Amino acid sequence: MDDGVAGPVQDARQYAELPAHMRLYRGGELSGGRIAFETWGRLSSQRDNAILLFTGLSPAAHAASSTADPRDGWWEAMLGPGLAIDTDRYFVICINSLGGCFGSSGPASIDPGTGERWGVRFPEVAVEDIARGGFEVLRHLRIRQLAAVIGPSLGGMVVLSFVAQYPDVARRLVCISGTAAAAPVAIALRSVQREAILRDPQWKGGNYHPDEPPRTGMRLARKLGTVTYRSAAEWNQRFGREPLAASRVTALPGGFSPHFAIEGYLESQAERFVRSFDANSYLYLSRAMDRFELLEHGPSLAAIFARAQLEAALVIGVESDFLFAIGEQATVAAGLETAGVPTTFARLASVEGHDAFLVDIASFDPAIRRFLAAN
């Protein structure tokens, strides 16, 4: 997925304090935590036009540009005046995940109890806690009901968790390339990514200096992520067996330097990620994705969704998604239908795999636009 956007230049972030001592879903306790978020549009006088947006693993709350921060956001083409998520109509709140590294409390932030970086002393974060972070932002903003809760990828897990935990808050649900529980192939790949970081000597038990992160582990994790976020068909179209331009060849010893253009692409993705994302945050959010199991909240998906009091739901899946297979979205959609929720299941043929929601705006825009306009 695309990198988060962060930097000291401009900043549209706002913050909501979490309860002073917050019990987390897997049993730990977080003291003095906070959630970073950004907003677009205006809250109506009835306070009934808010959309809560959760992100994938790596983006910040900066989903789109604004006066306060004119840089492009991670969903720039989807969120704004007149766009599919229309900020002329909706007050949109995007949440930086608890455990992340773009303003919300996480292993890279300072433990107010010690004045030092949390590192791996930060309590285990579950998908449920990320949903809770969004809920606490709503409380902070004195918003009791949502026009919709929307999330792609990890965010697609978070929105399911959100409606399970706060059944009377969201009127509508948009779950994009998410799942009610990660498949073993996704678990296996994330396990390898985490191990690459954990076994990098520079990880130092999680106590690396921010300027000396476990670069090798992060590079490997991101390269592997990049391969699996897209699809074989897209790589065929974009790169084929095109050789890497000589000027872009990074020397590696023993005659094993990159040779093909796709290797150069992985390289640029990896370098960008190492500069922008915290390794411990990566470990925390990756583990949260593996362990998420919506069925912990009820005997069946239908029972969970029936309790959620949704007026309508949109489930979007992509046929070429290798990490969150289309069948997983079909399972979510079927659970919603069984629960009696009017559900649209958009099965998209995008070639961009799991990342399609960031790229194939031509397919995602009408699906989301139609749903939000009709309901």
Next chain:
Amino acid sequence: MDDGVAGPVQDARQYAELPAHMRLYRGGELSGGRIAFETWGRLSSQRDNAILLFTGLSPAAHAASSTADPRDGWWEAMLGPGLAIDTDRYFVICINSLGGCFGSSGPASIDPGTGERWGVRFPEVAVEDIARGGFEVLRHLRIRQLAAVIGPSLGGMVVLSFVAQYPDVARRLVCISGTAAAAPVAIALRSVQREAILRDPQWKGGNYHPDEPPRTGMRLARKLGTVTYRSAAEWNQRFGREPLAASRVTALPGGFSPHFAIEGYLESQAERFVRSFDANSYLYLSRAMDRFELLEHGPSLAAIFARAQLEAALVIGVESDFLFAIGEQATVAAGLETAGVPTTFARLASVEGHDAFLVDIASFDPAIRRFLAAN
């Protein structure tokens, strides 16, 4: 793919010397090289019943048990008296790839010029050189014509290269889960695997001691390989979200120990591989797979195959293969057909992905048996 089998207990290996100074396909020169092989069955008096078998990346020449070495081989169920590759009828020769580490010359073997391990001073090995190794074994055995040349995975590349380089030797071709040129997704994954090894401090520029290999890099490479050799559907069936038995949990720091059964499976695969395979060999053969391009041998696949004077061909592909996609086998089969070679294209629905040839014997046995019996 399944690990190679090697050990000092018993040994059925024979050796063929390579030419004293052998020019390799990518320009290097190998002095004092040799190829390890094993054989089953008896060569007919006309010397016309030989089958040459190439392997995937990691197996040894020990494809099946024999009196000289009764341990199970990597294709035990497929090769033997009365089996699909019938050693009552055929004289079968299995080749340990040049660059490998089970008897043939490679980076782990001793450079006779210096008395030291080659390491990365070993010249670059191409798929063409592995094919050449098989050809030199035939010369050693004074065999001028083959009843068939057979190979799965990397071996499926080698057999294509073999018929391109030695057009009058093999009467029949069996190409299993191979390709005429690796797809970018496979290149990307192998690139990440190689980088995991190359950046492991224990790799030491390729000069690690055999007892202190780059374990972390090899473990990561093998785990990633294991994920991609099978299919998401198989992992769903075999493991689902089953937790890892507590006794099998390997502690990792920071609360990031394996949690799911599939992680334990990756762990056992990785440990077995680190013990049995040489890291530099892995790098060499992995690079050879990326760079293989059959079209270097002619203007079109059809032109290459037309020159090869094949009497018949069998191409087998597996629909769930993520690394060597079914479309790549279809391309090979189409090239053969255009060349006028009577071709059977077996498109198998096995759930085991790229590794199916090792596991789904119920599908592979009849396909290969029928082809060899009918032609």
